[in-house]
Amino acid sequence: MNIEQEFYLFLKERKGLHRLFDAWITQYERLGYAGGSVVVENVKQEEMEAIGTFLGCDLRKQKQIHIYWRQMQKAMDNSRFSTCNIEEVFTLWKGKPLRIKKEERRKKEEFENKMIEKVLEETKDTYFPMWWELQKKQYPEFFHKVKKLLLEDKETLLLCIQAIEQLPYLTHNKKPLAVFAAEISKDPHFFDKGMSYQMLYKGICYRMKKEEPNTLEEKNKLFYDAGLIRDDISNYCMLCHINAEIENQVHAGWNGFFMNYETWNVSLWNLSQIDRIKKDIKKVYILENPSVYRMLCEYGKKYNVNDIGFLCTSGQLNLCAYILLDMLVDSKIQLYYSGDFDPEGMQIADKLKQRYKENIVLWHYDEHDYRKCISNKTISERRLMMLRNIKDLKLMQVSQRIEQEKRSGYQEKLIDVYKEDLL
Template sequence: MTDDPLLDAGAYFRKKTGLHRFLSGLIDKYRSLGRLGGRVALSDLSPEEAAALSGLLRADYRSGQEASIRADEFAIALAETRFAALDPVAVLGAFAGEALISKKEAKRRRARAWNDLVDRCRSEFPTANCVTWLEALAERRPGTATFERTFHADPGFADELRLVLRALANLPDRYLRLPLFSAGISGDPHAFDLQTSAGTHLLAALETLHRQRVDRGAAAPLPARSETSETEYQSLLLGRFFLVRDDIANFFSCSGLLAYRDDRSEPLPMWRHADADAAVLNVPLRELLRIDRLEPARPGPVFVVENSGIFAALLDGQGEVGPALMCLHGQFKLSGWMALEKLIEHGAELHYSGDFDPEGLLMAQRLIQRFPERIHLWRYTVTDYHASQPQVALTAQRLAKLEKVVHPQLLPLKEAVAKAKCAGYQEALLSFFLEDLGFSIK
């Protein structure tokens, strides 16, 4: 016994285990209806439940039977006990260990708590990126629901939200490795590792910001997740905000390009010597981060292929020196995008050729969308498709990817591939590539 009758009532009913299923049913009814009403249905009563209900409700309940009990019967029964002065709903709350509120009210309170947090963060983080993202959170736009759910489940989420906002407020304007960025924001170089919750939340925030940039026409879209690996998608997304993950394994290959640092008029020695020796460079992202300019060694376009076998064959056909060549090695990596950006920034024209399959068309589309004024398709027409002697049958799953090819420049090729249902590959066009470049055919 205590001096608080409500505490005593809660303790009393918690000891009555035979009533627990009934009382829990009453609580569920209250939360659903917002009032004490309806009926509680109980099946297969245990002997203990039958005895406890019979004693409380002054009715005959039998073990193994079912019971359907009106909610107001509890209030009537409570009036016959030493707890008669207490509100039945308050007693149920004491039993549950918390004040009862309806699901509707609980939802309203959760929404208000979330909105209050977002409003406080708006005043704390007034920078453009933060305001844009917080508006998306407040309006519960697509891709933001996970934040509100996490907030309600994790009391420490508010601090993590502020950590992500500090990151958004201080995004770099030059490429920076993610661990260095993390250390600058939080003191912990692993704070935004992508397997951590903060890293996951940062990615989601960046995805929301990037989606809005695309909607405004201020950025080209990223590839769909189905078109690339999740790791590569994450790297590309981070790269749009000048954040870099893996800077060694992420590379492209090239010949006939020169790189410059700062305002120096002379190319960097490694690049100069490689060009003089007609050598191939495999350039990791790490090296790209150290240069400011990338240009063809000689006047003319840069010829870009995605197939390393074709790249090697073109190199075999050239003499001591030739036009600038690049190989992106399949699906585009951040290193490839960054190299293309640096070339275009300094006036280079790019001629691109890929395979005649749904994946190849989607890659070409991404390039055209990203650099619409500077990308020229090379040997990538319906005529070239037929010349590639397409024979590899495409599955229905791969053919379905053609629906995503929407750029007018690629529609005739899309229709040809869809009609033939076969893929064509660059290897069959090698003699044409060599002829276009003025190389010998061996």
């Protein structure tokens, strides 16, 4: 069953929408395309509720409902039927071919083809013509949306094309997405959602020759690589005794915290303003727990341990943490990670090991350490199932022990062991 048949059955089951769609079919046959407006008179309660629910508005106490096609289109765009061919739906609804005047259809197609040719000519020196053909051949559903945007909102389409041609990474810059959107369209929220966002997102993938990512974190990384920072202030992590360079000079702000061995919150925006991590240290210890992180930072400062730095993830790593870790690896600084012995902590450790391989050491993450820090807190069977996804061999052995014990182990009990390593 295709999407048009699904939409037809959806309508058929809702009697309150029947007269509305009869009116739209009449309008479509008259115009030769979906547009204009229709009126449903002497509205019954059932119709009032069904139409209001479909459009997402309150139509109570209205004896006559006047609806524009743009309202219908918006309702469909916000539903699972956004990609359907409305003429096919109307044909299914009527049960026979629509009676559209051939001359009007020919004129409509001629008009659309001229518009498409004009836009392709206007954008011939950009990525768009080749991308248009790619969508047409490989992604027909999305191509239908792009074509609709071209025909109904050419200005928005051209702004999206302009954005892809002016991505900050092309000039080795970075900008907050809201600032970039305002520069392109005068609207800071222009790329927040809808087709503008889709055009930007898919355009970046095409321009940078990257597969479309699956997770939100991967999407944020894609935008970051394109020079666009989506969440620059609240996306941060804690670090201590890590220095940075900009234009081959030490960064004054980072250097101040570094020289004073002070812990601070670095944001994604801070990272975008430096060129590299300065190799003033040999290794960085990554801690999951903020309290353990703070105690080790104080210990490092007290005993003037100059060749190490610290990073705190506070649980699951965000984009800021990954960008910082990538920069540390680029500077040939060895990573050490230690977290809790529970399903969530083990998953973080495994994810980091799969990503950074020999560049990261799983620090005090064996069965011996687990026995030292085991608690009385039991782990549910549902959470224990998460351990079955661990890939690293060393962590798999620990996971099996945790499954047997069904109890968590916490970093706080290993602080003395950590301190011995620091010295």
